[in-house]
Amino acid sequence: MTAAVRAHAAGVTACAALARHAGVARVLARPGGAAFVTAGDEVLWLGPLEAPLHPRAVLVAAPSRAAAGAEVRVDLTGVTPWRPAPLALDASGVAALRGGWLTLAGSLASLGAPAGFGALLVEAPLAFPLDGAGGLVRALAEACGRDDPAAVEPAALALLGLGGGLTPSGDDFVGGALFARHLLAAAGGEAHAWRCVADAVRGAAPARTHPISAALLGDLARGCGHAPLHELVAALATGDVTRARGAAGRLVRLGHSSGWDILAGFAAGLAARRRPVALPPR
Known part of the structure; x- marks a missing residue:
């Protein structure tokens, strides 16, 4: 059975990768209470709401407890992809x-x-x-x-x-x-x-x-x-x-x-x- 989580915020890389794979990712590793997952060839990170954003991050209220190798479906409804603000230095x-x-x-x-x-x-x-x-x-x-x-x-x-x-x-x-x-x-x-x-x-x-x-x-x-x-x-x-x-x-x-x-x-x-x-x- 595929576990499901709802994203409250996510980075641009994570959103694009999950969109390409119907929101499905596979758990790669579980350090602490978070999880690294793969969506196709992209490595993403599922973390708690208080974690800092990153292009590969998906922040959720309750990270899935799925074991390494298991599938997770991420609901990105309503999420605007986060990307770092450009900074051009002279x-x-x-x-x-x-x-x-x-x-x-x-x-x-x-x-x-x-x-x-x-x-x-x-x-x-x-x-x-x-x-x-x-x-x-x-x-x-x-x-x-x-x-x-x-x-x-x-x-x-x-x-x-x-x-x-x-x-x-x-x-x-x-x-x-x-x-x-x-x-x-x-x-x-x-x-x-x-x-x-x-x-x-x-x-x-x-x-x-x-x-x-x-x-x-x-x-x-x-x-x-x-x-x-x-x-x-x-x-x-x-x-x-x-x-x-x-x-x-x-x-x-x-x-x-x-x-x-x-x-x-x-x-x-x-x-x-x-x-x-x-x-x-x-």
Whole structure:
């Protein structure tokens, strides 16, 4: 028997995939009280109403308890697909974004104890199994600082799959960095070269990490993430540090460490003038 759930909100990717498959999805994994499902080739996420939106998210009042492999029918009646608001940055917008980040970075400790690569944002040591990745993180961050996409690619590829869970820390860190570079490339610079790096990472991810993580990483590389990440960027670009701090707080609550990992990667990719992350010692 196919379980049924009613969506109260859903992202544009989720709506399109479910529409193509008559609302039917198959449960792929069940982390916590949520569920990752597949609708055709698309990985989607069924989560509670209070969860942040994402292009792949479907928010429901009572997530289905269907086991892995079971079918779920999602009712999208009345749902308007959510998509991130476009943000076009020019040179002054990039300067504002970086300046806002430098202001925010001084108060990140107020968001709570960091996890994963988030430790770098408060100058704390990395914990196992990330403690051996300091050289790769340094290489990626310094290459972003030089606007050197060719040097970013090998470091990014080497970080894929590093860490535990369905979305390893290495994937989220790389995704955050590529998300930042997508924003910056749109404002000028080596746009084509950065797109090539993003394409290389997306192409390599399915063989190096979990399918769920590969899908979310691909979204970040294209400039699409969870709503708090987009809210953070919009707030920083307009100089609203209070709103940015609130968005960062919502972002770091994602998963066990995913939000912190994405935020640390975003900082590395943003390459603000002062150290974007507290780089590990050589």
